[in-house]
Amino acid sequence: MVKLRFVKALTIIVIIAMVSVIAACSGGNDKNAAESSGTPSASDSPKASESPKETSEAPEENVTVKFGNFSGAGDTAKYLTQMQEAFEKEHPNIKIEIETIAYGDYFTQMQTRVAAGQAPDAYELNYENFVSYAKKGVLLDINPFFEATQFDKSTLNQQALNAFSADGTQYGMPGSFSNVLLIYNKELFAEANAELPTNDWTWKEFDDAAAKIRALDKNTFGVFQPIQFHEFYKLVQQNDGSLLNADKTAFTVNSPENVETLQRLVDRVLKSNVMPTQAQLSGVGDWDLFKAGRLGMIVTGVWAFSDFMQNVKFEWDVAVEPGNKKKATHFFSNGLVINKDSKVAEAAFEWIKFLSSSKEAAKIRVDAGWELPAVTYPDVLEAYLKTTPPANRQAVFDSLEFLVTPPVIEQFTEMADILGIHLTAASEGAKSAQEALDDAQKELTDKIKLQ
Numbered sequence: 001m002v003k004l005r006f007v008k009a010l011t012i013i014v015i016i017a018m019v020s021v022i023a024a025c026s027g028g029n030d031k032n033a034a035e036s037s038g039t040p041s042a043s044d045s046p047k048a049s050e051s052p053k054e055t056s057e058a059p060e061e062n063v064t065v066k067f068g069n070f071s072g073a074g075d076t077a078k079y080l081t082q083m084q085e086a087f088e089k090e091h092p093n094i095k096i097e098i099e100t101i102a103y104g105d106y107f108t109q110m111q112t113r114v115a116a117g118q119a120p121d122a123y124e125l126n127y128e129n130f131v132s133y134a135k136k137g138v139l140l141d142i143n144p145f146f147e148a149t150q151f152d153k154s155t156l157n158q159q160a161l162n163a164f165s166a167d168g169t170q171y172g173m174p175g176s177f178s179n180v181l182l183i184y185n186k187e188l189f190a191e192a193n194a195e196l197p198t199n200d201w202t203w204k205e206f207d208d209a210a211a212k213i214r215a216l217d218k219n220t221f222g223v224f225q226p227i228q229f230h231e232f233y234k235l236v237q238q239n240d241g242s243l244l245n246a247d248k249t250a251f252t253v254n255s256p257e258n259v260e261t262l263q264r265l266v267d268r269v270l271k272s273n274v275m276p277t278q279a280q281l282s283g284v285g286d287w288d289l290f291k292a293g294r295l296g297m298i299v300t301g302v303w304a305f306s307d308f309m310q311n312v313k314f315e316w317d318v319a320v321e322p323g324n325k326k327k328a329t330h331f332f333s334n335g336l337v338i339n340k341d342s343k344v345a346e347a348a349f350e351w352i353k354f355l356s357s358s359k360e361a362a363k364i365r366v367d368a369g370w371e372l373p374a375v376t377y378p379d380v381l382e383a384y385l386k387t388t389p390p391a392n393r394q395a396v397f398d399s400l401e402f403l404v405t406p407p408v409i410e411q412f413t414e415m416a417d418i419l420g421i422h423l424t425a426a427s428e429g430a431k432s433a434q435e436a437l438d439d440a441q442k443e444l445t446d447k448i449k450l451q
Helices: 004-027 074-090 103-117 127-135 143-149 158-162 186-191 203-214 229-238 256-268 286-291 302-311 346-358 359-368 378-386 394-400 412-427 435-445
Strands: 065-067 096-099 122-126 172-185 221-224 293-301 316-319 329-338
Touching: 004 346, 074 096, 074 186, 074 302, 074 346, 074 359, 103 256, 122 127, 122 346, 127 329, 127 412, 143 346, 172 186, 172 302, 172 346, 172 394, 186 203, 186 293, 203 221, 203 256, 203 293, 221 286, 229 256, 229 329, 229 412, 256 412, 256 435, 286 293, 286 302, 293 302, 329 346, 329 394, 346 359, 359 378, 412 435
Parallel strands: 065 096, 065 122, 221 293
Antiparallel strands: 122 329, 172 293, 172 316, 172 329
């Protein structure tokens, strides 16, 4: 059974990478709770991307590589440090200076620093922003490094590698990928006499279980699923909706399917109250509420595993997120790029190559439960499946059969911010679901240029 599941896992990784290619080429992540992203300033006409001088080996002199990232924040910082220590042991002449910025602030800061010519030597970019940075001419073409170092591309899935290319140029390497699942408290389900989630669940079973758990007591809630851009674009697809028409020439934000989807989310908070209001949260984060045993279900990403494995004292597990008319689940991918103006590009390449393709870094990720490495080593991926909790880790791969990606356009940040403001207004009762999406449709049409 393990072997069959492993074969399935490898097959699905090929699928997700192919989707990444399609989405990245179109160009125009609580990741799950992410509401901020950005692209470099276009106020100045950028120079064409420059290629490094060819070299057959890493630099011999002592150098320092400045590395900016967002995924190594909080509890995961120690794992990035482990990778740094392993790399520096292998490359004693290269020192890595890590700068970690919280996701909510990362792209605002990076946009400013790139525009000012102060970007770090190497840095992390999420899937949604990669193409915009590449097209601005601020990233280095790393193909010459592949050729000079005879990099073995078979250590990475070829499609996944291609996902971080644009216009035929390789600008980055895949660092990791992740998705979003339904994570649940098995003890609260038993106490509420509710059936445990299965991969066949729909919105109805999901909401029914949330109501049973909410009925336990006034301080226990059924579910937390943030009402924001990233969740909304996925949920409308579960209801056969979309944010853009088929050829991406017009917004379809206020379609009947989308209004129905938002109304369901709002009703969870303001009507059935299976999801807490901001006042009821009283500043407590959604992860903390779950870890305290006061939340039956939380829709969040696999990046929560490392935290929950260490800090959750009750029995918990995962399932593929329910859909309505169809299933749709998140897919996120983070790439590693080099600043085109870096003075230590050769050393920077050695560092991102290590993070992306080395077995040492991949094992650290797997052992920590920190997202998934984008490698093809069978033993590493099989070890990931065997790591518990959660017991149903196979759901991580099962959910990838239903992956969807956000609409990546040039003004992605502005689009996400505009829609997010109106979603928040609806969730707080300031507007009806219809009013919120009508207003969002008008503002997006007025301010966002499509194609």
